[in-house]
Amino acid sequence: MNLYARELADTLVVEVGEDRIDAACAIQFKDAMRELAGRAGTRVLIDMSRVRFLDSSGLGAVVAVMKLLGPDRRLELAGLTPAVDKVFRLTRMDSVFLIHADLPAGLREAG
Numbered sequence: 001m002n003l004y005a006r007e008l009a010d011t012l013v014v015e016v017g018e019d020r021i022d023a024a025c026a027i028q029f030k031d032a033m034r035e036l037a038g039r040a041g042t043r044v045l046i047d048m049s050r051v052r053f054l055d056s057s058g059l060g061a062v063v064a065v066m067k068l069l070g071p072d073r074r075l076e077l078a079g080l081t082p083a084v085d086k087v088f089r090l091t092r093m094d095s096v097f098l099i100h101a102d103l104p105a106g107l108r109e110a111g
Contacts, residue, residue: 001028003036010041013107016051021058030061034068042073047103049079054087066097078103 002017014036021029037044046062048054054062066075078100080088088094 001025001032003029003032005036005039007039007041008107011043011045011107012036012039012041013045013047013103015047015049019050020053021051021061022053022055023057026057026061029058030064033061033065037065037068037073043076044069044073045076045078045100045103045107047078048084049081049102051084052081054084059087059091059093063093063096074098076100 004015004017006013014033016029018025033046044065046065062075062077069075076098077088079102080099085094085099088097088099
């Protein structure tokens with residue numbers, strides 16, 4: 001599972017470098033996020049702009065990461081592709097997560 005993380009102020013930005021989060025890799029995603037979350041500030045933002053497919057196992061892994069962070073830390077999502085956005089809307093998880101159309105300007109990598 002390719003995840004690329006950088007810290008900016010109190011935010012850990014994690015870019016998913018895969019085109020799928022499904023049953024085949026959901027456990028690796030969750031384990032990698034658990035490791036990264038240990039160094040996170042109060043906010044974790046996952047850039048999912050490369051993810052083209054997310055199944056119920058992948059959605060469960062994202063929810064597990066939110067639970068792992070606990071009540072004092074926020075998990076936000078950014079850059080959902082149309083197919084992934086549809087999964088969040090159909091399951092009403094779009095009302096659980098703060099979802100940004102793109103990475104907020106202050107969190108984009110310079111360069």
